[in-house]
Ligand SMILES: Cc1cc2nc3c(=O)[nH]c(=O)nc-3n(C[C@H](O)[C@H](O)[C@H](O)COP(=O)(O)OP(=O)(O)OC[C@H]3O[C@@H](n4cnc5c(N)ncnc54)[C@H](O)[C@@H]3O)c2cc1C
């Protein structure tokens with residue numbers, strides 16, 4: 242077993258790890274970025290990015306064999322087009338005590354390659370809610386702590402969006418917004434005058450560049466982002482943070498490196514480095530560093546902390562509070578309403594905008610009081626139906642074909658994303674009975690939504706129907722297709738931040754209380770979920786924690 246020394250080690254090269262690597266190298270540290278999966282080279286490895294549907298063996302769909310190999314992905318996202326960006330489920334299984342859909346991407350870039358790019362700031366309504374309502378523990382930070390870091394990450398990542406002046410959804414440093422289409426303008430316009438002016442519909446704030454950025458062309462409106470972008474127009478590790486880190490000359494990237502343990506010196510109360518299992522050769526190597534950033538994604542970071550048990554902390558590094566592994570959360574979604582928009586049949590739109598609309602939270606705010614806590618936002622879009630509407634109607638003949646060559650009616654649909662409350666009982670642990678391909682014990686997950694979420698879903702369904710009715714939509718239908726934790730792919734918690742080492746795993750700078758030179762800055766640190774998509778907040782927290790860590794290093798405190 243050899244040992245090599247760096248200034249900093251970053252575990253995981255997804256959204257959070259990419260930011261850690263960029264910020265640390267730009268501050269002059271020699272950084273080792275360890276990634277358990279294969280390398281995915283920007284552009285070269287986006288092998289399906291410009292394929293037409295008929296160029297796929299199965300027209301981009303799924304087969305029985307794929308369903309057998311990907312029993313979790315099959316529940317929602319499985320398709321032939323971007324299969325290579327998902328974890329091999331046979332090699333890396335996990336245990337579901339209760340159903341938990343865990344969608345993972347194990348490769349350089351992680352899920353930054355496949356994410357939906359919706360990027361919203363959180364506000365003090367989110368950071369203060371736990372304390373005001375006596376739920377779980379208080380966040381140790383407020384919006385003002387994060388605001389400059391939101392500015393910092395938005396500017397580099399390239400977020401397009403409108404500035405709307407809404408206190409529950411603070412404005413940021415945006416590239417020009419994508420336009421609403423006429424169907425969305427109709428619904429947005431009707432909301433302006435209804436519901437006491439408290440509900441708004443805005444264009445999604447998305448990490449798709451609408452102007453050129455360094456090394457990146459603007460979005461071409463192809464709506465194919467989950468295949469990798471040959472223009473580098475959407476934010477990913479590959480398009481944005483990795484090139485910045487490489488440019489410093491201070492980065493070493495090692496794919497196929499499964500970090501299996503953080504090495505801890507109990508006398509110095511500091512981590513000394515990490516142990517790595519080479520996923521190909523299965524050889525083990527130790528790497529030493531002054532500071533370690535764990536960014537392996539919510540559940541994997543906690544798995545790593547749990548695996549780093551010592552006789553001082555038998556339940557894992559960071560386990561002294563008894564909270565490590567607890568308070569797992571996700572958003573709940575897949576319910577809302579859809580309808581047909583009349584009076585627009587002479588209108589169309591151009592291009593395939595890779596973005597939709599957003600209705601920011603309005604429930605339990607500004608004097609509104611419900612029989613549940615917190616709230617939800619909507620994501621959706623208006624579009625004209627295409628020829629596939631024919632499948633339902635099973636028509637034949639020339640007249641029918643002519644009809645199907647015309648655009649169909651304008652439809653609008655939106656699903657709500659609701660906040661899930663933290664609950665100590667929602668937890669993960671190590672399943673010592675089940676092993677992965679490399680003989681490593683896997684995670685077991687035990688998580689369910691509760692009564693607050695059940696009550697909230699009624700409004701999530703009915704409010705959109707009410708808004709569509711207000712906009713004059715016809716044939717309005719509500720839907721609730723069921724939501725299991727994990728499905729929203731916004732898993733958060735299990736190593737929460739806090740003010741007190743007795744009730745939290747990390748302090749206000751994402752430092753593990755029990756090992757101050759270890760920082761965890763992905764979704765595991767979250768204390769609550771808000772209802773906005775969380776990744777922009779992971780980026781800001783990561784950049785903020787790096788700044789703190791480097792200052793502490795310079796002061797010789799780490
Ligand atoms: C289809 C989809 C749509 C989404 N839409 C949105 C959205 O619109 N907005 C939003 O905010 N979020 C969205 N998300 C969620 C977003 O992708 C995640 O929040 C984000 O990627 C988390 O970043 P991360 O760095 O923590 O984890 P990841 O991006 O998952 O990266 C973690 C990396 O760590 C590596 N790793 C894991 N364990 C180890 C180990 N032991 N050793 C070494 N490396 C390891 C993994 O291989 C991976 O590369 C979406 C996700 C998906 C899949």
Ligand code: SF4
Nearest residue numbers: 460461463464466470
């Ligand atoms: S829609 Fe835009 S960002 Fe997405 S893949 Fe196409 S060009 Fe790239």
